[in-house]
Amino acid sequence: MDKTLASLDWSLIQSFLAVADTGSLSGAARRLGASQPTLGRHIRTLENTLKVELFQRHARGFQLTPLGREMRGHAERMAEAMAGLSLVAAGGETRLEGDVRIATSVFMAHHVMPGIIAQMRQQEPDIRIDLVPSDSSENLLFREADIAVRMYRPEQLDMVTKHLGDISLGMFASRAYLDRKGAPRGAEDLHHHDVVGYDSNDDIIREMRAMGIPASREMFAVRCDNQSAYWELVRAGCGLGFCQTNIARKDPEMVEIPLAFPLPHLPVWLTTHEALRHSPRIARVWELLDVGLRPFVS
Amino acid sequence: MDKTLASLDWSLIQSFLAVADTGSLSGAARRLGASQPTLGRHIRTLENTLKVELFQRHARGFQLTPLGREMRGHAERMAEAMAGLSLVAAGGETRLEGDVRIATSVFMAHHVMPGIIAQMRQQEPDIRIDLVPSDSSENLLFREADIAVRMYRPEQLDMVTKHLGDISLGMFASRAYLDRKGAPRGAEDLHHHDVVGYDSNDDIIREMRAMGIPASREMFAVRCDNQSAYWELVRAGCGLGFCQTNIARKDPEMVEIPLAFPLPHLPVWLTTHEALRHSPRIARVWELLDVGLRPFVS
DNA sequence: GTTATGCTATTCATTATTGAATGGATAAAA
DNA sequence: TTTTATCCATTCAATAATGAATAGCATAAC
Numbered sequence: 001m002d003k004t005l006a007s008l009d010w011s012l013i014q015s016f017l018a019v020a021d022t023g024s025l026s027g028a029a030r031r032l033g034a035s036q037p038t039l040g041r042h043i044r045t046l047e048n049t050l051k052v053e054l055f056q057r058h059a060r061g062f063q064l065t066p067l068g069r070e071m072r073g074h075a076e077r078m079a080e081a082m083a084g085l086s087l088v089a090a091g092g093e094t095r096l097e098g099d100v101r102i103a104t105s106v107f108m109a110h111h112v113m114p115g116i117i118a119q120m121r122q123q124e125p126d127i128r129i130d131l132v133p134s135d136s137s138e139n140l141l142f143r144e145a146d147i148a149v150r151m152y153r154p155e156q157l158d159m160v161t162k163h164l165g166d167i168s169l170g171m172f173a174s175r176a177y178l179d180r181k182g183a184p185r186g187a188e189d190l191h192h193h194d195v196v197g198y199d200s201n202d203d204i205i206r207e208m209r210a211m212g213i214p215a216s217r218e219m220f221a222v223r224c225d226n227q228s229a230y231w232e233l234v235r236a237g238c239g240l241g242f243c244q245t246n247i248a249r250k251d252p253e254m255v256e257i258p259l260a261f262p263l264p265h266l267p268v269w270l271t272t273h274e275a276l277r278h279s280p281r282i283a284r285v286w287e288l289l290d291v292g293l294r295p296f297v298s
Numbered sequence: 299m300d301k302t303l304a305s306l307d308w309s310l311i312q313s314f315l316a317v318a319d320t321g322s323l324s325g326a327a328r329r330l331g332a333s334q335p336t337l338g339r340h341i342r343t344l345e346n347t348l349k350v351e352l353f354q355r356h357a358r359g360f361q362l363t364p365l366g367r368e369m370r371g372h373a374e375r376m377a378e379a380m381a382g383l384s385l386v387a388a389g390g391e392t393r394l395e396g397d398v399r400i401a402t403s404v405f406m407a408h409h410v411m412p413g414i415i416a417q418m419r420q421q422e423p424d425i426r427i428d429l430v431p432s433d434s435s436e437n438l439l440f441r442e443a444d445i446a447v448r449m450y451r452p453e454q455l456d457m458v459t460k461h462l463g464d465i466s467l468g469m470f471a472s473r474a475y476l477d478r479k480g481a482p483r484g485a486e487d488l489h490h491h492d493v494v495g496y497d498s499n500d501d502i503i504r505e506m507r508a509m510g511i512p513a514s515r516e517m518f519a520v521r522c523d524n525q526s527a528y529w530e531l532v533r534a535g536c537g538l539g540f541c542q543t544n545i546a547r548k549d550p551e552m553v554e555i556p557l558a559f560p561l562p563h564l565p566v567w568l569t570t571h572e573a574l575r576h577s578p579r580i581a582r583v584w585e586l587l588d589v590g591l592r593p594f595v596s
Numbered sequence: 597g598t599t600a601t602g603c604t605a606t607t608c609a610t611t612a613t614t615g616a617a618t619g620g621a622t623a624a625a626a
Numbered sequence: 627t628t629t630t631a632t633c634c635a636t637t638c639a640a641t642a643a644t645g646a647a648t649a650g651c652a653t654a655a656c
Contacts, residue, residue, distance in 0.1 A: 010308035010380065026603065035645045040604070050387040051396065059652040060603060067390040074383035078376045082308065085372035089348040092365040098349065324633065333615045338635070357622040358633065 008049055010078075015042035016054065017075040020068065024061035083142050084275075090143065091275040091282075097126035100285045103145030107227035109133030111247050113149075116292035123288065127281050135227070140273045146282055147272045149289065154271040164290060165297030166265035170245040171257040177237040178255055184240065186260060187213050194221035194239030201225055204242065211261050246296050268297050306347055308376075313340035314352065315373040318366065322359035381440050388441065389573040389580075395424035398583045401443030405525035407431030409545050411447075414590035421586065425579050433499075433525070438571045444580055445570045447587065452569040462588060463595030464563035468543040469555040475535040476553055482538070484558060485511050492519035492537030499523055502540065509559050544594050566595050 018028035018039070025039040032039070043062070047054050054068035064072060104113060109131055117129050138144040140156060148154065154161050173183070177194075184193050190213070197204050197220030208215035217223075222238045224230045231248075234241030240257060244266070248254050270289060276282045316326035316337070323337040330337070341360070345352050352366035362370060402411060407429055415427050436442040438454060446452065452459050471481070475492075482491050488511070495502050495518030506513035515521075520536045522528040529546075532539030538555060542564070546552050568587060574580045 008380075008384065010312040010376070013380065013383065014308040024603065036604075037606080037646090038644060040606095041643080050384075050391070051393065052387050052390040057604075062604090067386070070386050070390070071383050074379045074386060077379035078308070078383070081372045081375035081379060082306075082311065085311065085369050085376070086306065086348070088365070088368050088372060089350050092350040092368070093348070095349065322633065334634075335616090335636080336614060339613085355634075360634090 012042050012046040013075050013078060015039050016046055017079055019043055019062050020064055020072050087273055087275040091279050093279050096280045098281050099128045099130055100281060101130040101132055101145045102147050103132040103134055103138040104149035105135055106133045110228040112296055120288050124284060146276055150269045151266045153269055158274045159271050160274055160277045162270045164268040164270055164293050166267050167297055168245045168265055169242050169263040171240055171259055172243050172248045172254045173240045173257055174235055174237040174253055195219055196222045196233050196239045196241040199223040199225045207264055310340050310344045311373050313337050314344055315377055317341055317360050318362055318370045385571055385573040389577050391577050394578045396579050397426045397428055399428040399430055399443045400445050401430040401432055401436040402447035403433055404431045408526040410594055418586050444574055448567045449564045451567055456572045457569050458572055458575045460568045462566040462568055462591050464565050465595055466543045466563055467540050467561040469538055469557055470541050470546045470552045471538045471555060472533055472535040472551055493517055494520045494531050494537045494539040497521040497523045505562055
């Protein structure tokens with residue numbers, strides 16, 4: 001085996017990749033939990049050892065040279081292999097303790113998960129939970145999360161999934177709003193009302209059109225992409241809005257608006273990586289999520 | 299990104315793979331140029347961080363657990379990516395100095411390369427040469443060599459190759475042997491002579507059979523796989539033997555035995571990895587080998 | 597122009613890592 | 627059995643790597 005290959009410290013490549021990704025020593029340092037001088041030294045050592053120039057030193061940061069760009073691909077392949085390795089390792093943990101990261105939508109994280117997690121903590125005090133609220137999908141391969149609770153069918157490969165059931169949606173308004181504007185009568189009447197909608201997400205519009213109701217972005221008086229904040233807007237009386245019926249019906253201030261047409265249902269999927277499935281603590285949290293979410297997916 | 303993934307030092311994986319490959323801390327230490335306690339600590343750190351058991355401690359060394367075996371594949375993928383990276387880096391070196399590893403057959407390394415390398419050193423004193431004599435083929439992907447001089451067409455992918463010409467073979471015997479046994483007359487007469495052959499390598503037998511001459515392993519009085527030692531056996535008068543004519547004819551003690559049938563020719567191929575082709579020092583050594591080998595491939 | 601911000605390079609005390617040495621344990625060879 | 631050769635774990639002095647602090651730049655905003 002070549003001397004260079006054997007003696008070159010792999011952690012230098014780790015640093016190289018971090019600097020290449022973040023574009024600066026400082027950024028890479030933050031990502032790796034190291035300091036900026038350390039990263040600077042790592043890059044210099046790497047360049048000196050390989051006798052090549054990997055970055056152009058710029059006042060605003062480090063920029064890859066063409067050669068560095070060529071090397072980056074290989075470093076990324078190393079990172080992927082490392083991710084796979086780390087996944088196998090996590091799946092091999094045998095004790096019923098440790099951290100479990102649960103990714104789910106902002107809305108669920110706000111309105112559903114706290115109760116479930118509180119119960120989990122009582123039953124499994126040795127399992128610490130990281131809750132990752134996010135409406136963009138996580139990459140479970142890179143362990144951005146261990147278990148994801150999602151409102152759509154996961155499409156990543158090597159995943160174990162379970163469809164827990166469906167969440168029914170309803171249209172709601174606050175009493176204050178209804179006192180002011182009255183309740184809508186039928187689909188056409190919606191045009192005379194304020195509706196709270198999503199901003200960049202066009203789910204509502206597409207669903208309404210699918211129902212045969214003309215809809216456009218302009219019909220929304222107030223828009224918000226964060227679903228928790230969205231719901232607070234509706235509760236504050238900004239207009240009509242949609243919400244999971246199981247949550248909204250518990251709120252005495254909110255009134256459900258009966259609709260002539262049925263709203264779509266949201267499927268609830270539990271997901272984890274195949275390699276993690278046999279880890280006791282992941283399996284346990286999976287089980288508790290399965291049970292805990294049941295009341296919400298009637 | 300997961301904390302474990304980001305914070306786990308990749309050099310620990312490097313150590314893990316070395317221990318998995320060699321089966322011992324000491325062996326891994328030798329391979330990595332580190333010490334046995336260091337490797338021991340690395341493995342322990344890795345196991346503690348990932349909270350898994352990777353090896354079974356045995357008195358004779360370390361043995362992978364099933365989980366460790368699963369992880370090994372990923373570690374190997376990392377090593378492959380690392381090899382690719384290191385190759386790109388080596389190809390990106392811009393100076394006409396450094397080390398170049400030349401792999402070639404034991405015989406060539408003994409009888410041909412020294413002169414060529416001596417001349418190289420005069421013309422390019424800043425290029426240091428590692429000569430790797432080996433009759434098994436090198437893996438240029440892992441940079442076991444930078445340039446290989448081979449007697450067969452290389453089959454690895456991503457390789458740059460050049461057919462320099464062919465080497466002609468002849469049958470020779472020492473004067474001492476001929477004085478004792480006389481020269482053979484024709485192919486049938488070979489049975490009354492001692493022939494020095496290869497041991498596990500059956501090239502000679504296959505070639506003779508291809509020529510229509512009945513041959514078997516038993517016809518060899520003395521056998522040796524190392525071709526340099528083989529030739530010394532022939533020179534010492536152990537029997538008839540084959541050799542490159544260009545080399546053998548320079549030896550006043552050796553007499554060529556004229557044969558009625560033609561012997562096969564050996565092709566000479568120069569090989570390097572695609573990624574290294576544009577490195578100035580590799581290109582320079584390639585060029586000098588091309589020129590230097592010319593007299594031998596008439 | 598001036599200020600604020602974000603970055604890199606350098607220094608130096610601190611900390612963490614390393615390896616030589618040692619002891620103990622096991623398996624193979626004499 | 628005794629010897630020999632490996633191997634691993636542990637210890638501790640020496641070494642190497644680290645990060646906080648600082649200074650110096652370049653850019654962007656005012």
